[in-house]
Amino acid sequence: GEDxxxxxxxxxxxxxxxVINCTYTDSSSTYLYWYKQEPGAGLQLLTYIFSNxxxxxxxxxxxxxxxxxxxxxxxxxxxQTGDSAIYFCADNGGATNKLIFGTGTLLAVQP
Amino acid sequence: DARVTQTPRHKVTEMGQEVxxxxxxxxxxxxxxxxxxxxxxGLELLAYFRNRAPLDDSGMPKDRFSAEMPDxxxxxxxxxxxxxxxxxxxxxxxxxxxxxQYFGPGTRLLVL
Numbered sequence: 398g399e400d401x402x403x404x405x406x407x408x409x410x411x412x413x414x415x416v417i418n419c420t421y422t423d424s425s426s427t428y429l430y431w432y433k434q435e436p437g438a439g440l441q442l443l444t445y446i447f448s449n450x451x452x453x454x455x456x457x458x459x460x461x462x463x464x465x466x467x468x469x470x471x472x473x474x475x476x477q478t479g480d481s482a483i484y485f486c487a488d489n490g491g492a493t494n495k496l497i498f499g500t501g502t503l504l505a506v507q508p
Numbered sequence: 509d510a511r512v513t514q515t516p517r518h519k520v521t522e523m524g525q526e527v528x529x530x531x532x533x534x535x536x537x538x539x540x541x542x543x544x545x546x547x548x549x550g551l552e553l554l555a556y557f558r559n560r561a562p563l564d565d566s567g568m569p570k571d572r573f574s575a576e577m578p579d580x581x582x583x584x585x586x587x588x589x590x591x592x593x594x595x596x597x598x599x600x601x602x603x604x605x606x607x608x609q610y611f612g613p614g615t616r617l618l619v620l
Contacts, residue, residue: 428607496607
């Protein structure tokens with residue numbers, strides 16, 4: 398079945414760039430998403446990319462998509478302590494309307 | 509600022525009791541999802557509805573869980589009887605454009 402994988406943990410220093418990586422298996426995905434979850438809160442949609450794009454930039458966030466390798470990444474420039482959270486990537490699994498979520502990457506930002 | 513709302517935010521109950529969780533999707537969103545999140549299993553899709561009709565509830569234990577949408581502004585998830593293994597955070601999400609899902613704040617359930 399469809400699968401989305403992420404590394405579990407990333408630690409960076411405040412001011413550095415963070416890069417969170419994700420791989421997926423479903424080649425029919427039309428959209429891929431990044432969500433952020435802060436402690437005790439729900440998942441917040443950060444950004445998404447259409448599958449025929451290879452890059453999308455939104456302020457400090459840059460999403461890169463390598464469709465051939467089924468690899469998605471989220472780069473956060475000038476990472477702040479407020480960026481500490483769990484980041485989930487997801488794909489929309491083709492025609493099912495169900496999002497397939499990765500296990501989440503815990504980003505820890507050290508002051 | 510349109511948001512998905514969920515009630516209650518926290519619930520502590522005893523094993524065997526009925527639990528009802530409620531969700532108000534964003535106005536105009538026709539697809540509503542229920543998820544459960546635990547440390548061990550991560551985020552699991554329990555069920556989802558489109559235009560109030562259930563499309564897929566294969567992720568839900570049928571013997572004790574039920575999900576309904578009595579109207580377009582209310583989705584409910586019921587557990588009867590509840591068990592300690594049901595302790596989790598339950599999220600509702602509604603779907604906007606580009607199949608983006610907007611999540612509520614969750615109901616944190618503890619079954620003793």
